[in-house]
Amino acid sequence: MSKKMDIRWHGRAGQGAVTAAKTLAELISQEEGIYAQGFAVYGAEKRGAPVVAFTRVNDKPIRDHSEYMEPxxxxxxxxxLMGLIDVKEGLKKDGKVIVNTAFDKEEVIKELGLEGYEVYVVDANKIxxxxxxxxxxxxxxxxALAKVTGLFSKEEVSKGVVELLEEAGKFPEKIIEGNRKAIETAYEEVK
Known part of the structure; x- marks a missing residue:
């Protein structure tokens, strides 16, 4: 794994962007010598309002808690949100973009002006x-992120998320199993 990585999540309140950013940070920080933080910047958002969340990874303690990053x-x-947000804002030249969509990759690249970037699509809503x-x-x-980045194998990421959900102690087995299947399916279907 790269020793430093910045990830920005765009979603709407209620879709789990903040939870995903924090969950990923929790999974990554279990590796010895790696620090991670997951956080969001938002006000009193109502369900459906745009939300931005962040995950930072580094091999040194993370002291920067600002929302500014070059992901x-x-x-x-x-x-x-496609077309409503500037996906490329601060994105590194060799950056990657993963979009939850039923559209094919070429349509997304054209719509968002992402020529020259690595773009991946997965229909996460359907899954x-x-x-x-x-x-x-x-x-x-x-x-999908685990597959695109190589951060985790399919088994590692699904096992890690299942363990976190079980530790939380508030999810029924049906939800835990559904999340496991969702992760593994997206891992296989991201293009």
Missing amino acids: DIVLILDPT SIETLGRAIPNTPMIG
Whole structure:
């Protein structure tokens, strides 16, 4: 794993962008000598309002808690945000973009002006509806991110998230199993 990585998550309140940023940080920080933080910057958002969350990874303690970053990776959890946000804002020249969409990669590249960037698509809404019964794209996007970055194998990421959900002690087995399936399916289907 790279010793330093900045990730920006764009979604809408209620889709789990903040939870995904924090969950990823928790998974990554379990590796010895790696520090991670997951946080969001928002006010009293109502369900459906745009939200931005962040995950920082470093081999040194992270003292920067600002929202400014030059991300290596940008994830878009809500396809309706395409065109409403500047996905490329601060994105490194060799940056990666992962979009939750049913559109194909070429359409997304053209729509967002992402020529020259690595762009990946996965239909995380469809996956979450099939595995969890509703469109909560955060865990499928973690699965897609794991595959795109090579941070975790499919087994490592699904096992890690399942363990975190079990430790929380508030999710029924059906939800935990649905999240496992969502992660593994997105890991396989991201293109």
